[in-house]
Amino acid sequence: MTDKNQKILERINEYADKVLNGIDPQKVQISYQLEKLKPVMEEIAKEENSTVEDIFILYMDLASEASVEREKKFQSTLGNMNTYGDMLP
Numbered sequence: 001m002t003d004k005n006q007k008i009l010e011r012i013n014e015y016a017d018k019v020l021n022g023i024d025p026q027k028v029q030i031s032y033q034l035e036k037l038k039p040v041m042e043e044i045a046k047e048e049n050s051t052v053e054d055i056f057i058l059y060m061d062l063a064s065e066a067s068v069e070r071e072k073k074f075q076s077t078l079g080n081m082n083t084y085g086d087m088l089p
Helices: 003-019 030-047 052-087
Strands: none
Touching: 003 030, 003 052, 030 052
C-alpha cells in the first residue's frame, strides 16, 4: 500500500470513527454507513480530481488489503506462540 493510499484509508477510518461511533456495523445497513461516509469521500474525490465512486472503490480495496495484512500478522503471532509453546517442557 502506498503512503498516499495509507493516508486516504486512515482519513476515512478516522472520519468513520467519529460519525459511526457507537453503531454496530453488523446491525446497521451498509447504505446508511456509506451515506455517513459520503462527505469525506466527496472531499477526497475533489482533492484527487476523482469521483466519489472511485474513492469508494479505492477505500473498499484498501480496507480489504489492510484486513488481510492484520490477519497475516495475527496468524504469524499465533504461529510464533505455538512454536514457543512447543518448546516448553
